[in-house]
Amino acid sequence: MTLNRRIRKTYICFITALIMVLSVFTQAVPVFAVTGEAPVTDSSAAIVVDAGTGAVVYRKNEKASFNPKAMTKLMTALVAADKKKLTDGDIAKIGDMLTASDSKGTEALAKEISGSTSAFCKEMNAKAKELGCKGTNFVSPEGQTSDEKHKTTLADMKLIAKAFADSKLSSTIKTEKKKDKDEKAYMTLVSGDGEKSGICTVAVGDKGETRLIVLATGGSSAESSLTDAESLLSYCLDNYRTYTAMKAGEKAGKVKVKGGQKSYAKVAAKEDLKVTLPSEGADSLVETETVLEEELKAPVEKGTVAGKVRAIEAGVVTAEVDLVVTGDIGTGGPWTKVGISDYMLIGIGAALVLLLILVIVIKVKRSRKKKRIAEMRAKKRQEEAMRIALERAEKKRRDWPY
Structure with missing residues (x-):
C-alpha cells in the first residue's frame, strides 16, 4: 500500500512538473x-x-x-x-x-x-x-x-x-x-x-x-x-x-556573359538586404555572402537575376535578396564564339588604329628627322665648299701656291 502511494505521488509530481514546463513554453x-x-x-x-x-x-x-x-x-x-x-x-x-x-x-x-x-x-x-x-x-x-x-x-x-x-x-x-x-x-x-x-x-x-x-x-x-x-x-x-546590410542598387560584382556585346555584366542588389537585430547588437554580427551565376547567355535584359546576396548571422543565413543585372547586353557578332565580345573587338580595333597612328607618327617624325639631318649635312658641305673656294681665291689673288 505504501509502495502504491509512493508511485502515485511520483506520478503527481511528474505531471505537475510537466504542466509547469509546458505553461512556460506556451506563453x-x-x-x-x-x-x-x-x-x-x-x-x-x-x-x-x-x-x-x-x-x-x-x-x-x-x-x-x-x-x-x-x-x-x-x-x-x-x-x-x-x-x-x-x-x-x-x-x-x-x-x-x-x-x-x-x-x-x-x-x-x-x-x-x-x-x-x-x-x-x-x-x-x-x-x-x-x-x-x-x-x-x-x-x-x-x-x-x-x-x-x-x-x-x-x-x-x-x-x-x-x-x-x-x-x-x-x-x-x-x-x-x-x-x-x-x-x-x-x-x-x-x-x-x-x-x-x-x-x-x-x-x-x-x-x-x-x-x-x-x-x-x-x-x-x-x-x-x-x-x-x-x-x-x-x-x-x-x-x-532593423539593420540594412546592403542597400538596393548597391554594386555587388559582375558575371561573365557568353556571346554578348560585353564579356561581363555588372550586378547590384534588387532591394535592401535587411535583418532584425537586438537593439544592443552590433552591425558586425551580420556578414554578407555573394553567390553569383557562373555565366549568363546573351541577350541579357536589365533586371535579370544573376545571383543572390545573403545575410549571415553566427553561420546561419537569415535573409537574402536577388542580385540583378544593371543594364541590357545584346547578342554579339560571330567572333563571340571564340570568346571575343563586341566591346572587346571594338577595343582591339581601337588599339590597332592607335597603334597604326603611332607607327605613322613615328615614321613621319623619323622622316622629318632624316630630312633635317640631310639638310644640315648639305648646308655644311655647301659652307665647306664656299670656304674652300674663298680660300683658293684669296691664295690666287696673293699668288700663293695651293
Whole structure:
C-alpha cells in the first residue's frame, strides 16, 4: 500500500512538473534575448513583425485559427489596389473603411471592382495564396460574418499585414499618428469593436529606420486591444531594430556573359538586404555572402537575376535578396564564339588604329628627322665648299701656291 502511494505521488509530481514546463513554453515569447519583461496582454492572440524583414519578434498563440473580421479589410484594400488604379478619393475611402467599426463602403468597393462580393472574395483568396498564406479563407470582403469558413491565423495575417505595409497604401492613407517621449510613433491601421466587427487592432510603430507591425485580437474591448498593441510595439521597438546590410542598387560584382556585346555584366542588389537585430547588437554580427551565376547567355535584359546576396548571422543565413543585372547586353557578332565580345573587338580595333597612328607618327617624325639631318649635312658641305673656294681665291689673288 505504501509502495502504491509512493508511485502515485511520483506520478503527481511528474505531471505537475510537466504542466509547469509546458505553461512556460506556451506563453508569449520573443525570438531574441531581450531586456525587461514583455507586457501582459489582454488579447488572446498577438504577433509583432518587423515590416522590413518579416521576422517575428513577439508571438502569442500565433497559429491559433480565428475569424479575422475587421482584419479582413487589409486584404480588401490590397486587392482593391491590385485591381484598380486608385484615385485620391478611393484612397480616402479605404482609409475610412479600415478604421471604421462597421462595413460601410467595403461591399460597394468589392462590387465595383469584381461585380459581386463572391467574385471579389475569390480575388482575396488568390492573393492570400500568392502571399504564402496556408490557413486563410475569406467569404466576406468586410469580415462581418460568423461563417466558420471565414478564417485565418496570425501567421497568415502577418504576411498580409507586411504586404500592406510594403504597398503604397500604407504611406498614402492618412491616419493619425501618436508620438511618445522616446520618438516612437504609433499608427492604427485597422480597429474593430463589437460583436459584428470583432475586437482587434492592427497598428504600426516606427522608431528611426525600424518599422514594426502588431496584430492583436481577442481582447475584452477595443480600448484594451489598442493598449495591447501600443505596449507591445513600445516593448519591441526598445528591444529590436532593423539593420540594412546592403542597400538596393548597391554594386555587388559582375558575371561573365557568353556571346554578348560585353564579356561581363555588372550586378547590384534588387532591394535592401535587411535583418532584425537586438537593439544592443552590433552591425558586425551580420556578414554578407555573394553567390553569383557562373555565366549568363546573351541577350541579357536589365533586371535579370544573376545571383543572390545573403545575410549571415553566427553561420546561419537569415535573409537574402536577388542580385540583378544593371543594364541590357545584346547578342554579339560571330567572333563571340571564340570568346571575343563586341566591346572587346571594338577595343582591339581601337588599339590597332592607335597603334597604326603611332607607327605613322613615328615614321613621319623619323622622316622629318632624316630630312633635317640631310639638310644640315648639305648646308655644311655647301659652307665647306664656299670656304674652300674663298680660300683658293684669296691664295690666287696673293699668288700663293695651293
